[in-house]
Amino acid sequence: MKKDSLLVVLLIVLATNSFAQQDKLITHFMYDKMSLNPGETGIDEGICGVMMYRNQWDKVNGAPNSVLLNVEANMNRFFPGGIGISFYHDQIGFNRQNNVLLNYSYPLRINGVGTLGIGVGVGLMNFSMSPEWVPPTTLNDGTLPTAYSANNLDLNFGVYLKGAADYYVGLSSTHLSQSRFAGGLNVTTYDSKRHYYLMGGKTFRSIGPGDIETNLLLRTDLVKMSADINARYLWKDIAYGGLTYRTSDAIAIMLGYKPINNLTIGYSYDITINKLSSVSRGTHEIMVKYCYFLPPVPIQKSKHPRWL
Numbered sequence: 001m002k003k004d005s006l007l008v009v010l011l012i013v014l015a016t017n018s019f020a021q022q023d024k025l026i027t028h029f030m031y032d033k034m035s036l037n038p039g040e041t042g043i044d045e046g047i048c049g050v051m052m053y054r055n056q057w058d059k060v061n062g063a064p065n066s067v068l069l070n071v072e073a074n075m076n077r078f079f080p081g082g083i084g085i086s087f088y089h090d091q092i093g094f095n096r097q098n099n100v101l102l103n104y105s106y107p108l109r110i111n112g113v114g115t116l117g118i119g120v121g122v123g124l125m126n127f128s129m130s131p132e133w134v135p136p137t138t139l140n141d142g143t144l145p146t147a148y149s150a151n152n153l154d155l156n157f158g159v160y161l162k163g164a165a166d167y168y169v170g171l172s173s174t175h176l177s178q179s180r181f182a183g184g185l186n187v188t189t190y191d192s193k194r195h196y197y198l199m200g201g202k203t204f205r206s207i208g209p210g211d212i213e214t215n216l217l218l219r220t221d222l223v224k225m226s227a228d229i230n231a232r233y234l235w236k237d238i239a240y241g242g243l244t245y246r247t248s249d250a251i252a253i254m255l256g257y258k259p260i261n262n263l264t265i266g267y268s269y270d271i272t273i274n275k276l277s278s279v280s281r282g283t284h285e286i287m288v289k290y291c292y293f294l295p296p297v298p299i300q301k302s303k304h305p306r307w308l
Contacts, residue, residue, distance in 0.1 A: 023174060023195045023219065024066055024090060027244050027252045027268040028052060028287040029228060030215045034070050034103055035086040036197050037172035038119030039160035041105035042082015046262075047073040048291040057272065057280040064092045072103070077294065081106045086121070095190075098126040099154060114163040121156035121174075127181040127190050152179035154192070166203040173197070193221045203234075210235040213242075230254065240266075249274055250283065264289045 026032050031050050033040040050070045057063035072084030084103040090096070101123030108116045128149035158172025174195045181190040201215040210233055217228040232242030232254060244252040250273055256266035270283035 024054075024064075024068070024088060025056070025226075025246070025249070026052065026054065026066075026068070027228070027230075027246075027254065027270060027283075027285050028266055029199075029217050030201065030213075030230075031266070031287055031289055032068060032070065033160070033170065033199065034072050034084050035068065035088060035099075035101065035121075035156075036174065036217075037158035037160050037170040037199065038084075038101075038103040038121040038156050039105050039117040039158040039170060039172065041084040041103040041117065041119050042072050042074040043105060043107065043115060043117045043160060043162050045074050046291040046293040047071075048289065050287065050289045052285065052287045054283065054285045056270075056283045057276055058284060059281045060276070060279055063280075064090060066090045076107070077297070082117070082119075086123075094129050096126075096128045096130070100124050101154060101156060103156070105160070112164065114161055114165075117160040117162070119156075119158050119160065121154075123154045124151055125154035125175075125179060125181075125192060126151045127192075129190075150181040150190075152181060152192075153177045154179065158197075166205065167201065169198075169200040171196075171198055193223075195219060195221050207233075210237075213240075232256075244268070244270075246270070252283075256287075262291045262293070 029036070032052065048071070050068070052066075052068040054064070054066040056065070067089045069087045070084065072082060074082050082105045086099070086101045086103060088099040101121040103119060103121040105117040105119030108118065110116060126149065155176040156172065156174045157176060158170060160168065160170035160172075162168050174197070175192040176194060177192070178194050179192050181192075196219070198218040199216065201213065204212045204214075213232045213234055215228070215230050219226055226249065227247045228244055230242055230244035230252075232240045234240045238258050240254070240256040242254045244254060246252070250270035252268045252270040254266065254268045256264055258264050264287075266287035266289075268285045268287075270285070272280040272282055
């Protein structure tokens with residue numbers, strides 16, 4: 001068998017009847033905080049939408065392909081808190097996963113420290129398998145997984161502190177419900193494993209004509225752990241460039257540009273440094289973010305002889 005065919009089989013084995021790390025890997029995770037930590041929902045001003053596409057391990061047959069869409073809004077003008085919706089699609093080999101989550105965060109303002117967001121995400125997770133076996137397999141082989149699709153509850157929880165001194169820190173957990181998905185003639189099962197995240201970052205202002213932003217993300221399912229560490233140079237709020245290191249996986253180059261106000265377009269290329277480096281041509285990721293800011297509430301003024 002070719003190396004890429006062997007990889008497809010390996011991905012199927014890891015995703016079926018296993019508790020391998022399942023959550024997505026995103027190089028631009030600093031633009032994807034809400035889906036990992038609902039406490040961040042709407043903590044910044046405005047209404048913002050983020051879309052990402054990730055082609056992992058380019059040219060490897062059956063490798064992960066992911067699409068992400070986040071929309072969140074600061075609602076403090078109308079009621080305390082922020083709301084948002086997160087959609088995520090992931091395809092690995094024969095497996096398909098879709099997550100839809102509604103998020104809410106309640107802000108607590110701490111004098112001299114910042115704003116603490118306490119958030120929850122409630123939604124639906126769909127997992128499906130559509131095997132396309134090729135000869136010499138037979139339709140009567142009961143040991144092979146068969147096609148099925150199942151839905152179940154998905155829950156996230158997180159706390160997120162936006163510090164007054166240009167820093168942030170967050171702690172969260174995804175898939176709290178640890179749902180089981182079962183189906184197929186041979187009762188194939190897939191279990192969503194609870195994941196834990198610790199994120200943080202700091203921006204150093206006025207370094208030459210721009211700023212330096214640093215970010216850290218730790219993820220674990222209490223079986224495996226990985227970390228992303230990156231630094232970006234933000235040039236005059238117009239463009240950025242930086243590097244990311246992901247433990248035991250990749251080194252990524254990050255570039256971004258703002259063609260117009262409130263619109264950011266980013267790209268990253270991950271250079272694989274693990275055992276897949278011999279077959280992978282790296283990972284491509286595209287990110288688009290747009291924010292809309294509501295105009296300020298008009299000040300009502302009235303003149304009347306009795307009020308002069």
